[in-house]
Amino acid sequence: MPKIHSTEFRKIVMDHYKGSLHKSNTCKTFKVSRSTLDHWIHLEDSTGNLSQPKIISGRPFMIKDIEAFKIFFKTTPVIHIKDLIPIFEQKFGYKITYSALLNTINKLNLVDKKYRHSSKNY
Template sequence: MQKILEFKITPKTYSVDLRERAIHFYKESKHKSKTCEIFNIARTTLDDWILIEQQTGQLKQPKSPNLGRPSKILDLQAFEHFIKHTPFTQAKDLVSLFEQHFGYSVGYHVILKALNKMGWTGKKRVSFTDKPVN
């Protein structure tokens, strides 16, 4: 039985200087294959750079927009007021309450980090029971 190795291929990040030199050479020679061969880049890479330059006028890689939840609570003072006036027993209860109150969701770890900033600890609170002490 032959063992098959899997490799995860990550895309190369090229410097802006290399991109500019390759595009300059391509504009002078008008030959994509030769440009790719000289600069050791893929044809699709050169095509992407040409497209980026046409659309933006520069060769910097455009930043992708942030997707997903925010990595922090946007208004800590409002969050602190919310914590003081909202009854809860565990921090995990705050995740859904936070979304209802503020209109956007954050992860559990973000709430824990904000509570820690406010001075709250992860220590368990003493709970009272009706049992007599022996």
């Protein structure tokens, strides 16, 4: 796992680099690798700050506004989830699949499921 440097340390290193314009000297002084300094220079050029970018792991939800969806789901009276799809598309303005809607409802625990066990003997 790479070492995550603080934003203050990054600013100090970048100030030294901007003053000297010498990457190798800056890297030796602060014991930072050249690729790390290059990454910080690129980060500052592209975003304007040196803070650590948020690490996003996993797949994002298909539904863009989760809080609005929770309110929508609780206030919309439907019996079947498949009946909710056209109402959702009309309200939020984008298409969604049945499986994406069902997975989101299950992940947010919006429905209490009661599993019925079959009376068949296996």
